[in-house]
Amino acid sequence: MKHITIIGVGLIGGSLALDLRTLFPEAHVKGIDASQEHIEQAMQLQVIDAQGTLKDVHLADLVILAVPVDVTARILPEILDAIGDHTIVMDMGSTKEAICNSVTNHPNRRNFIACHPIAGTEFSGPNAAIKNLYRDKTNIICEVEKTAFKLQEQALDIFRNLGMRIRYMDPVSHDKHIAYMSHLSHISSFMLGKTVIDKEKNEKDIFDMAGSGFASTVRLAKSNPITWTSIFKQNKENILETLDEYIANLEGFKSLMEADDFKGVFKEMENTNHIKQILKGID
Amino acid sequence: MKHITIIGVGLIGGSLALDLRTLFPEAHVKGIDASQEHIEQAMQLQVIDAQGTLKDVHLADLVILAVPVDVTARILPEILDAIGDHTIVMDMGSTKEAICNSVTNHPNRRNFIACHPIAGTEFSGPNAAIKNLYRDKTNIICEVEKTAFKLQEQALDIFRNLGMRIRYMDPVSHDKHIAYMSHLSHISSFMLGKTVIDKEKNEKDIFDMAGSGFASTVRLAKSNPITWTSIFKQNKENILETLDEYIANLEGFKSLMEADDFKGVFKEMENTNHIKQILKGID
Numbered sequence: 001m002k003h004i005t006i007i008g009v010g011l012i013g014g015s016l017a018l019d020l021r022t023l024f025p026e027a028h029v030k031g032i033d034a035s036q037e038h039i040e041q042a043m044q045l046q047v048i049d050a051q052g053t054l055k056d057v058h059l060a061d062l063v064i065l066a067v068p069v070d071v072t073a074r075i076l077p078e079i080l081d082a083i084g085d086h087t088i089v090m091d092m093g094s095t096k097e098a099i100c101n102s103v104t105n106h107p108n109r110r111n112f113i114a115c116h117p118i119a120g121t122e123f124s125g126p127n128a129a130i131k132n133l134y135r136d137k138t139n140i141i142c143e144v145e146k147t148a149f150k151l152q153e154q155a156l157d158i159f160r161n162l163g164m165r166i167r168y169m170d171p172v173s174h175d176k177h178i179a180y181m182s183h184l185s186h187i188s189s190f191m192l193g194k195t196v197i198d199k200e201k202n203e204k205d206i207f208d209m210a211g212s213g214f215a216s217t218v219r220l221a222k223s224n225p226i227t228w229t230s231i232f233k234q235n236k237e238n239i240l241e242t243l244d245e246y247i248a249n250l251e252g253f254k255s256l257m258e259a260d261d262f263k264g265v266f267k268e269m270e271n272t273n274h275i276k277q278i279l280k281g282i283d
Numbered sequence: 284m285k286h287i288t289i290i291g292v293g294l295i296g297g298s299l300a301l302d303l304r305t306l307f308p309e310a311h312v313k314g315i316d317a318s319q320e321h322i323e324q325a326m327q328l329q330v331i332d333a334q335g336t337l338k339d340v341h342l343a344d345l346v347i348l349a350v351p352v353d354v355t356a357r358i359l360p361e362i363l364d365a366i367g368d369h370t371i372v373m374d375m376g377s378t379k380e381a382i383c384n385s386v387t388n389h390p391n392r393r394n395f396i397a398c399h400p401i402a403g404t405e406f407s408g409p410n411a412a413i414k415n416l417y418r419d420k421t422n423i424i425c426e427v428e429k430t431a432f433k434l435q436e437q438a439l440d441i442f443r444n445l446g447m448r449i450r451y452m453d454p455v456s457h458d459k460h461i462a463y464m465s466h467l468s469h470i471s472s473f474m475l476g477k478t479v480i481d482k483e484k485n486e487k488d489i490f491d492m493a494g495s496g497f498a499s500t501v502r503l504a505k506s507n508p509i510t511w512t513s514i515f516k517q518n519k520e521n522i523l524e525t526l527d528e529y530i531a532n533l534e535g536f537k538s539l540m541e542a543d544d545f546k547g548v549f550k551e552m553e554n555t556n557h558i559k560q561i562l563k564g565i566d
Contacts, residue, residue, distance in 0.1 A: 118494040138491050167491055180479045181492040185500040191532040192471050193558040194551065195525065196463050198532075207561050208421050208450055209464040211401040215562050216502045217468040222559045225552035233545050242478065243537045247530060249474040249481075254526045262516050269508035272476040276505045278490050279498050 005052050005060040007032045007075075009042040010224075011120060012092050013066030014129025017047045020062075022131070023161050030056075034067075042126040058084045062158075065091040068230035073102040080108040088151045090115050094178065095234040096142045096171035110148040113155045116140045116174065117164065118182070124224035135163035140178075142171040179238035184246060186220045186228055187239070193221035288335050288343040290315045290358075292325040293507075294403060295375050296349030297412025300330045302445050303345075305414070313343075317350075325409040341367045345441075348374040351513035356385040363391040371434045373398050377465065377510075378517040379425045379454035393431040396438045399423040399457065400447065401465070407507040418446035423461075425454040462521035467529060469503045469511055470522070476504035 001024040006013045009031040017029055030052030033039050042048045057063050057079055065072045065079070072091050079089055080103055089112045093099055096114055103109050119137040121128060139159050144152060159166060169177075196218070200206045232239055256264040284307040289296045292314040300312055313335030316322050325331045340346050340362055348355045348362070355374050362372055363386055372395045376382055383397050402420040404411060422442050427435060442449060452460075479501070483489045515522055539547040 118492060120494065120496065122496075137494070140492065165491070167488070177483070177489050177492055180482050181489065181497055182494060184478065185475060185497045187533070187536060188471050188475050189500050190552050190555050191529060191536055192468060193555040194532050195467065195529045197555065197557060197561070199463050199525075199528065200460070205450075206460045206464065208448070209401060209423065209460055210562065211403070211420070211465060213403065213405075213503050214464055214468045216499045217472050218558055218562070219499045220496050221552075221555050222562075223552070223556075225549050225556065228552055229545050229549040232540060232548055233543075236540055236543075240537060240540060242482075243533060243540075245482065246474060246478045247533050247537070249477050250470070250526060250530050250533070253470060253474055254523060254530070257515060257519055257523060257526075260516075260519075262512050265515055266508050266512040268477065269473050269504075269506070269511055272473050272480065272504050273506075273508065274480060275476040275501055278480070279493065279501070279505075 001027050001061045003027065003060045004029045004062045004064070005032065005057055006030070006048060006064045006066065007054075007079075008065065008067035008071075009033045009038055009047055009126050009129075010066065011124050011128040011133075012117075013064055014042060014045075014047045014126045015119075015131070015133035016064055016066065016092070017042075018129055018131045019134060019162050020158075021046075023158065030060075038126050042129075045126055045129065047126055047129050054078065054082065057082050057087070060084075060087055063087060063089045065089065065093070068227050069093040069095045069099060069234050070230040073098045073234070076102050076112070077106055080106045080111060083108060083111055086151075087111055088113065088155055090155060092117055094182065094231050096140075096169075096174045098234045100143050100171045109146055111151060113144070113147045113152065114142040114171065115155075116142075116178070122219050122222040124227065132163075137164055138167055139164040140167050140169050140174055142169055142174055144168050175235050176238050179235055179242045183231060183235055183239050184242040186223060187232075187243065188246065189218055189220035190223075193218045284310050284344050286310065286343045287312045287345045287347070288315065288340055289313070289331060289347045289349065290362075291347075291349035292316045292321055292330055292409050292412075293349065294407050294411040294416075295400075296347055297325060297328075297330045297409045298402075298414070298416035299347055299349065299375070300325075301412055301414045302417060303441075304329075306441065306444050313339075321409050325412075328409055328412065330409055330412050337361065337365065340365050340370070343367075343370055346370060346372045348372065348376070351510050352376040352378045352382060352517050353513040356381045356517070359385050359395070360389055363389045363394060366391060366394055369434075370394055371396065371438055373438060375400055377461065377514050379423075379452075379457045381517045383426050383454045392429055394434060396427070396430045396435065397425040397454065398438075399425075399461070405502050405505040407510070415446075420447055421450055422447040423450050423452050423457055425452055425457055427451050458518050459521050462518055462525045466514060466518060466522050467525040469506060470515075470526065471529065472501055472503035473506075476501045
C-alpha cells in the first residue's frame with residue numbers, strides 16, 4: 001500500500017487514515033473532502049499527507065469512501081470508472097443495499113468491497129478522528145463474492161491487522177437488521193433529546209438534574225445530522241418498520257400504566273433485562 | 284455519627300454506606316434489607332458491620348432510606364415514630380411528592396430530610412455498591428425548611444464531604460421535571476431493548492451487529508424492575524405526560540420520513556444537536 005486516498009476525512013475516514021498510517025508507514029495518504037476546512041484540519045492533524053482529487057484515484061492502491069451514504073451511492077460508479085486495475089475501493093457506510101446496487105453491473109465491480117465497520121462516536125469531523133477506533137469492532141462485509149479474490153484477501157488482511165471481527169451478510173439483510181441495531185437507537189435518542197429540550201428550554205436550571213443515565217440515553221442525539229439524514233433516506237422502509245414497532249411498544253407500556261397494571265409494567269422490564277446477557281462484552 | 288442504619292443495602296444504600304464508613308471510620312453501620320441474602324453479601328463486602336432491625340432505629344444518629352419509593356412512603360412514618368430526638372432520617376428516592384406527603388403532619392417531620400441524589404448505575408444489589416458514586420453529583424433536597432435547622436446543617440455537611448452539589452426544589456416541581464430528565468429515559472431505553480429483542484430473538488448472530496451506540500442507548504434497560512416499577516407508580520401522571528410528548532415527537536419524525544421531507548428530518552436533528560451544550564460536563 002503505497003498510495004491511499006481517503007474520501008471524507010471526518011470521524012470515520014480520519015480514524016481509519018490514522019490506523020492505516022501506522023500499518024503502512026511508507027504510504028502516502030491523500031484526502032478528498034467537500035469541506036476545504038476539513039482538508040486543512042486533517043493535514044494539520046497529520047490525518048492525511050496532502051489533498052487529492054477524484055482525477056488521480058487511478059494512482060491509488062486503496063480508496064476509502066467515508067462520506068454520507070447517498071454521496072457514496074452517487075460517486076461510487078465514477079470512482080470505479082477512474083481507478084486502476086489493482087485498486088481496492090472500500091466504503092464504510094451504514095447502509096449497504098443502495099450502495100451495492102449502484103455498481104451491480106459496473107465492469108469494475110470486482111475492485112469494490114462493501115463494508116460496514118460498526119464503530120463510531122457521537123462526534124464528527126477530522127478533530128473527532130482517533131486511533132484504534134476499529135479495534136475489536138465488527139466489520140460487516142456484503143456481497144464478498146463479487147470482489148476479486150486477490151483484492152478480498154488484501155482487504156481482509158487490513159481488517160485483521162486493525163483488530164476487526166469479520167461477518168458476511170447480504171445487503172438486504174444487513175439493512176433490515178441494522179435498522180434495529182443502530183438506526184432506531186439514533187431516532188429514539190434524537191427524539192428523547194427533542195422532548196426534553198422542548199419542555200425545559202426556558203428552565204435552564206433543570207439541566208442540573210441530568211444524570212449519567214440521561215446522558216447515556218441521549219448521547220446519540222449529538223450525532224452528525226448530515227450523516228444521519230442520508231442514512232434515514234437510504235434505509236427509509238426498514239426504519240419506518242422499526243419505528244412502528246417501537247411506538248407500539250411505548251403505547252403498550254403507556255396503556256399498562258394508565259390501567260394501573262404495575263405487575264405488567266414490572267414484567268415488561270424484567271423480560272427486557274435480558275439485554276444484559278446480549279450486550280455482554282460490548283460496553 | 285456513631286450509629287448509622289442503612290435501610291436497603293443495594294446500589295444506592297450500599298454505595299452511600301461505603302462513603303460514610305470512610306467519612307466516619309468510628310461509626311457502627313447496621314443494615315436492614317428485605318433480602319437476607321443481600322444482608323449477608325453486604326456484611327461480607329464490608330458495606331455494613333451488622334444486621335439491624337427497625338426496632339433499634341432509636342439508637343441511630345443517622346437513618347438512610349434506600350428502598351423502592353413506595354416502600355419508603357409506607358415505612359417512613361413508622362421510622363419517624365421510632366427514632367430518637369436527634370436522629371436524622373434521609374431518603375434517597377427518585378420521587379419526592381408522595382414521600383414528603385406521607386409525613387406532612389408527623390410530629391417528628393423535623394427529623395426528616397427529603398433527598399434525591401442523582402447518581403446510580405444500571406446495576407443493583409450490594410455487589411453493585413461502589414465508592415465515590417456521589418462525588419460531583421447533584422443532590423436535590425425538597426422542603427428543606429421543614430427539617431430542623433441543626434439536623435439540616437449536619438446533613439449538608441455530610442453531602443459537602445461526599446462532594447455533592449446541592450439544589451433545593453419543592454417536591455411537585457421535582458417530580459414533574461425528573462420525569463423528563465430521568466424517568467422517560469428509562470422507558471425509552473426499556474422499550475428500545477424490547478423492540479430489538481422481540482424482533483431478533485431467533486437470530487442470535489444479529490447481536491454481533493450491536494455497537495457502542497446501541498449499548499449506550501439501551502444501557503438503562505438493565506435497571507432493576509422493582510425500583511423502577513415503584514417509581515413509575517408514584518410518578519404516574521407526570522410520566523404519562525412525558526410519554527405522550529415523546530410518542531408525538533416520534534410520530535412527527537415518522538411523518539417527515541414518510542413524506543420524504545428529509546430537509547425536515549435534518550432540521551429536527553440539527554436543532555436537537557443543541558443537547559451537546561446542555562450536557563457539557565455530565566458525561
